[in-house]
Amino acid sequence: MNLFYSVNINESKSKIILSDDENRHLIKVLRKSEGEKITITDGLGYVYNCQIINIFKKQTELKVINYKLVYSNKPKLRIGISMLKKADRFEWFLEKATEIGVCEITPIISQYSEKKKLNMERSNKIMISAIKQSVRFYLPKLNNPINFNQFINESSYEKNNFLATCKNDDLKLFQNSIKKSQDINILIGPEGGFSKSEIDLAKKTNFTPVSLAENRLRTETAGVVSCMIFSFINN
Amino acid sequence: MNLFYSVNINESKSKIILSDDENRHLIKVLRKSEGEKITITDGLGYVYNCQIINIFKKQTELKVINYKLVYSNKPKLRIGISMLKKADRFEWFLEKATEIGVCEITPIISQYSEKKKLNMERSNKIMISAIKQSVRFYLPKLNNPINFNQFINESSYEKNNFLATCKNDDLKLFQNSIKKSQDINILIGPEGGFSKSEIDLAKKTNFTPVSLAENRLRTETAGVVSCMIFSFINN
Numbered sequence: 080m081n082l083f084y085s086v087n088i089n090e091s092k093s094k095i096i097l098s099d100d101e102n103r104h105l106i107k108v109l110r111k112s113e114g115e116k117i118t119i120t121d122g123l124g125y126v127y128n129c130q131i132i133n134i135f136k137k138q139t140e141l142k143v144i145n146y147k148l149v150y151s152n153k154p155k156l157r158i159g160i161s162m163l164k165k166a167d168r169f170e171w172f173l174e175k176a177t178e179i180g181v182c183e184i185t186p187i188i189s190q191y192s193e194k195k196k197l198n199m200e201r202s203n204k205i206m207i208s209a210i211k212q213s214v215r216f217y218l219p220k221l222n223n224p225i226n227f228n229q230f231i232n233e234s235s236y237e238k239n240n241f242l243a244t245c246k247n248d249d250l251k252l253f254q255n256s257i258k259k260s261q262d263i264n265i266l267i268g269p270e271g272g273f274s275k276s277e278i279d280l281a282k283k284t285n286f287t288p289v290s291l292a293e294n295r296l297r298t299e300t301a302g303v304v305s306c307m308i309f310s311f312i313n314n
Numbered sequence: 315m316n317l318f319y320s321v322n323i324n325e326s327k328s329k330i331i332l333s334d335d336e337n338r339h340l341i342k343v344l345r346k347s348e349g350e351k352i353t354i355t356d357g358l359g360y361v362y363n364c365q366i367i368n369i370f371k372k373q374t375e376l377k378v379i380n381y382k383l384v385y386s387n388k389p390k391l392r393i394g395i396s397m398l399k400k401a402d403r404f405e406w407f408l409e410k411a412t413e414i415g416v417c418e419i420t421p422i423i424s425q426y427s428e429k430k431k432l433n434m435e436r437s438n439k440i441m442i443s444a445i446k447q448s449v450r451f452y453l454p455k456l457n458n459p460i461n462f463n464q465f466i467n468e469s470s471y472e473k474n475n476f477l478a479t480c481k482n483d484d485l486k487l488f489q490n491s492i493k494k495s496q497d498i499n500i501l502i503g504p505e506g507g508f509s510k511s512e513i514d515l516a517k518k519t520n521f522t523p524v525s526l527a528e529n530r531l532r533t534e535t536a537g538v539v540s541c542m543i544f545s546f547i548n549n
Contacts, residue, residue, distance in 0.1 A: 171406060178535050179527070213529045254546055292414070292545065294448045300413050307542040310527065311489055 081109060082211045083119040084218075088127070092146055095119055095129055097139040100204065105131075105139055116144070122210060122218030124148050149216045155182035155262045156309045159230045160302045161269035162186050164193035170205050172299035177209035177219055179306040186224040191271035197224055227277055231284045234264045240286040241265045243301055244272065253289040254308045263309060267301045316344060317446045318354040319453075323362070327381055330354055330364055332374040335439065340366075340374055351379070357445060357453030359383050384451045390417035390497045391544045394465045395537045396504035397421050399428035405440050407534035412444035412454055414541040421459040426506035432459055462512055466519045469499045475521040476500045478536055479507065488524040489543045498544060502536045 083105065087096040097105060097119075105111050113134055119127045119141070125148055129141035158181055163169040169186075176184060186197050202221055210218050234240050239261050241253060257263055266286065273281070278288065291304050318340065322331040332340060332354075340346050348369055354362045354376070360383055364376035393416055398404040404421075411419060423430050437456055445453050469475050474496050476488060492498055501521065508516070513523065526539050 175535055175538075178529075178531060179539065180529075212532060215529055252549060254549060293549070294413075294415075294450055296413060297447060300410055303410075303538070304414065304542060307539060308546065311543065311546055314487060314489060314528070 080118065080214055082214050083117055084122060084207050084211055085119050086121055088121060088125075088143075092127075093143050095127060095141045095143060097141065098137065102134075102137065102139050106134060117141070120210070120216045122207070122216070124151060124216050126216055151217060153180075154260050154313060156180070156306060157183040157185070157234075157262075157264045158267065158302055158305060159185045159187045159234075159264070160267040161189050161192045161298055162194040162197065162224055163269070163298055166198075168297070168299045169197070170202065172302045173202055173205050173221070174209045175303045176306045177206045177215070178213045179303065180215075180310050181219045181306050182217075183220040183222065185222040185230055187227055187230055187266065188224055189227040189269060190274040190277055191269045193269065195224060199223065227273075228280065230266065231281055231286065234286075235284045237262075237264055237285075239263045240281075240284075242273070242278065242281045242286045242288045243267050243291050243305065244278065244288050250288055250290040253291050253305060254312070256287065256289050257309070257312055259312055265305050267298055267305065269298055315353065315449055317449050318352055319357060319442050319446055320354050321356055323356060323360075323378075327362075328378050330362060330376045330378060332376065333372065337369075337372065337374050341369060352376070355445070355451045357442070357451070359386060359451050361451055386452060388415075389495050389548060391415070391541065392418040392420070392469075392497075392499045393502065393537055393540060394420045394422045394469075394499070395502040396424050396533055397427045397429040397432065397459055398504070398533055401433075403532070403534045404432070405437065407537045408437055408440050408456070409444045410538045411541045412441045412450070413448045414538065415450075415545050416454050416541050417452075418455040418457065420457040420465055422462055422465055422501065423459055424462040424504060425509040425512055426504045428504065430459060434458065462508075463515065465501065466516055466521065469521075470519045472497075472499055472520075474498045475516075475519075477508070477513065477516045477521045477523045478502050478526050478540065479513065479523050485523055485525040488526050488540065489547070491522065491524050492544070492547055494547055500540050502533055502540065504533055 083101050085095050085097050113131050115131050117129055119129055125146055127146040128144045132142050133140040188195050291301050318336050320330050320332050348366050350366050352364055354364055360381055362381040363379045367377050368375040421432050526536050
């Protein structure tokens with residue numbers, strides 16, 4: 080199944096405009112022509128069965144045949160993850176987390192983070208491509224990068240906040256700390272880990288330190304492993 | 315902890331030679347000097363505490379202070395995974411599978427595989443780098459690419475053979491099909507999946523089709539997800 084993505088849907092949900100990348104994919108890669116049918120999602124849970132009406136060089140116009148809302152009652156995983164020096168490793172995390180399943184991603188600037196800016200447009204494109212690839216109808220929310228303290232403060236009123244740190248014999252494994260059907264927030268540190276003052280603040284503010292695995296994981300691997308554990312527990 | 319890798323260990327296990335990449339890492343990145351102590355693994359479970367005796371431009375000579383065998387009684391995961399058109403996606407799989415934990419990887423040439431050759435030297439370097447990064451003392455075995463039928467035949471006498479295919483309501487999830495402490499073989503197909511005749515052959519030859527997740531996964535993601543599920547079950 081080839082899934083397309085569009086947010087350009089008219090109010091009556093009868094017409095959809097595909098533009099830019101999606102249009103190129105439709106014409107150049109899949110070589111679709113007028114009259115053919117395709118499936119589109121808006122990334123908000125709606126799935127549209129459409130017929131191609133007009134193909135132009137820059138956009139394609141589609142008539143909606145029918146649509147439905149694919150309701151999701153799955154619990155929500157929100158990840159705060161330290162920015163990484165190497166963009167390709169962070170982008171890989173965005174792709175895989177989206178593919179395996181995540182609700183919200185917040186890039187974090189912590190004391191030992193090596194980068195502060197993220198190309199939001201490029202990042203969103205990677206995530207859109209991943210929902211199409213994995214046939215998902217919900218596009219995870221990608222927030223602008225924020226400071227560690229801000230993330231901690233904003234999550235402080237939530238239940239089930241976890242801070243992933245390196246293996247320590249006193250620490251419980253994340254997989255043994257969460258239960259099915261619970262919304263979870265998890266915070267993943269940079270290569271150098273969190274600073275002592277950051278860990279202390281998190282502990283004071285309703286975050287439980289956990290370990291993701293017995294051996295050391297790179298930041299982006301830790302992010303993906305946490306998605307996988309969450310998905311495993313909720314499958 | 316900075317872990318180094320070397321297979322150049324003398325018979326009496328009293329001297330180790332670091333060469334090439336490892337030597338560069340020692341001198342240029344970590345700026346170690348003579349007299350300092352470092353930890354080395356041979357990727358076969360041995361860990362050596364060493365002292366630097368001589369640093370030359372192309373190699374470093376170390377005296378072994380003591381060594382131990384880190385015995386592993388963990389069950390073994392063997393993955394047969396289709397070759398991928400894009401080298402970076404396959405390399406990413408090699409890195410992450412090594413980081414999360416795998417015993418043996420066999421690149422598979424199946425009917426719909428898009429590539430037949432693998433740069434073995436480069437692939438091994440990626441895996442060595444991953445065991446160092448994640449502080450593991452066993453380097454997974456990377457086999458030369460083989461045909462689908464060969465993999466199936468060679469595994470036919472083993473227990474617990476699985477074939478990962480796309481979600482189908484009749485299929486059990488992989489996570490519900492395996493038990494703790496069992497050695498497992500899993501076969502992951504290319505983007506286009508396995509052909510009908512391949513699936514039929516696998517079923518006849520002691521392989522059980524399973525699904526890894528509810529949604530579609532890319533080949534390299536499926537490989538990593540199978541490592542994570544195996545690790546989860548055995549943690």
